[in-house]
Amino acid sequence: MTKTPETVWELPRPTATCDVAVDADTSITLRRHGNRDGPRLVLSHGNGLAVDLYYPFWSLLADDFDLVVYDLRNHGWNAVGPREAHSLPTFVRDHDRMLEAIDDRFGAKPKVGVFHSVSALTTLLSSATDGAYEARVLFDPPVCKPGRSQLEFDLAAERTTAMTRSRADRFRTVEDYAEVLGISPAFTRMVPGARELMARTTLRESADGEGLELRCPKEYEAQIIDYARVFAVLVNFEALSCPTKVVGADPTLPYSYLPTFDLTHVLTVDYDFVPEATHFLPLENPGACAAAVRDFVSLQCLY
Numbered sequence: 001m002t003k004t005p006e007t008v009w010e011l012p013r014p015t016a017t018c019d020v021a022v023d024a025d026t027s028i029t030l031r032r033h034g035n036r037d038g039p040r041l042v043l044s045h046g047n048g049l050a051v052d053l054y055y056p057f058w059s060l061l062a063d064d065f066d067l068v069v070y071d072l073r074n075h076g077w078n079a080v081g082p083r084e085a086h087s088l089p090t091f092v093r094d095h096d097r098m099l100e101a102i103d104d105r106f107g108a109k110p111k112v113g114v115f116h117s118v119s120a121l122t123t124l125l126s127s128a129t130d131g132a133y134e135a136r137v138l139f140d141p142p143v144c145k146p147g148r149s150q151l152e153f154d155l156a157a158e159r160t161t162a163m164t165r166s167r168a169d170r171f172r173t174v175e176d177y178a179e180v181l182g183i184s185p186a187f188t189r190m191v192p193g194a195r196e197l198m199a200r201t202t203l204r205e206s207a208d209g210e211g212l213e214l215r216c217p218k219e220y221e222a223q224i225i226d227y228a229r230v231f232a233v234l235v236n237f238e239a240l241s242c243p244t245k246v247v248g249a250d251p252t253l254p255y256s257y258l259p260t261f262d263l264t265h266v267l268t269v270d271y272d273f274v275p276e277a278t279h280f281l282p283l284e285n286p287g288a289c290a291a292a293v294r295d296f297v298s299l300q301c302l303y
Contacts, residue, residue, distance in 0.1 A: 007193030009055055020101040022094045026073050026081040030098065032106060033058070034067035039303050040109055041293070042102060042133075043069045046117030046280075048164070048214070048221035050076035050201040054116070056191050057286035061293060064303070066109075068102050072119060075216045076201065086220045088122065088231050095119075096128040110134040112297055116282055117142060117257070118224060124235045135243045135300045137293050140279050142258045144232045149261060156258050157229045164222040169214045170206060174199040177212070186256040189277065189284040228258070237266045245296040247289065248273040249281055256280065270296065
């Protein structure tokens with residue numbers, strides 16, 4: 001029997017990069033990919049992950065769109081800074097600084113924000129986005145409303161925080177981590193090669209030279225989950241600053257991270273979900289997620 005070759009995602013070099021100082025201790029690296037003449041998309045990622053991990057998704061948009069991607073502080077390409085500055089309010093300030101820097105470095109033009117999970121919550125919490133985006137597409141933002149859904153969200157956040165703090169955070173090789181991811185129910189639906197890509201993009205050499213460690217330390221990741229419930233109820237969907245599409249996980253599936261909040265009743269939001277996909281939908285069905293971006297950008301007459 002001939003063995004099927006494994007999928008290997010090879011990331012292209014950015015066409016341009018720019019280090020942006022967001023405070024005295026921290027810089028964030030902007031990277032540009034895709035078609036410079038196309039409509040501009042600004043993309044970031046979920047807690048504990050890296051925007052390069054989403055390459056199976058955003059590569060589907062690269063021929064037609066000007067892509068500007070960045071990692072949240074203490075993630076991905078960025079160095080690890082002080083833990084006390086690792087918070088949602090800081091993420092919001094970083095997000096606002098990134099918007100300024102993108103225009104300064106790459107030239108001002110209309111932007112569409114494309115964000116997943118905690119970065120989606122971050123842009124919803126920003127008060128500086130009036131006029132900054134022509135539209136946004138948000139994948140499964142961790143939001144809820146006061147009451148029963150908030151209680152479920154809080155309990156899930158507590159469980160997820162405890163699991164994050166108890167996880168292994170050092171590995172001998174990239175392959176070892178990919179193998180661990182392969183036995184985790186949260187990552188079983190990812191497209192072929194995505195777990196290996198996750199290992200490559202979320203690990204770095206340990207400071208002591210002994211193997212590899214998570215680029216975003218697990219205590220930092222847990223800290224965001226622990227406090228996300230405080231901010232998850234603060235989003236006012238009746239006062240969004242631009243046309244917004246929210247794409248959620250399949251509500252009939254057991255959730256793999258935090259509960260998906262059904263926004264079908266929110267008249268100001270174009271809401272949909274991807275069938276048979278969990279919270280990690282851009283990594284499980286990148287084709288459907290890319291199509292959602294294209295359709296919504298086209299609907300806004302931007303493409």
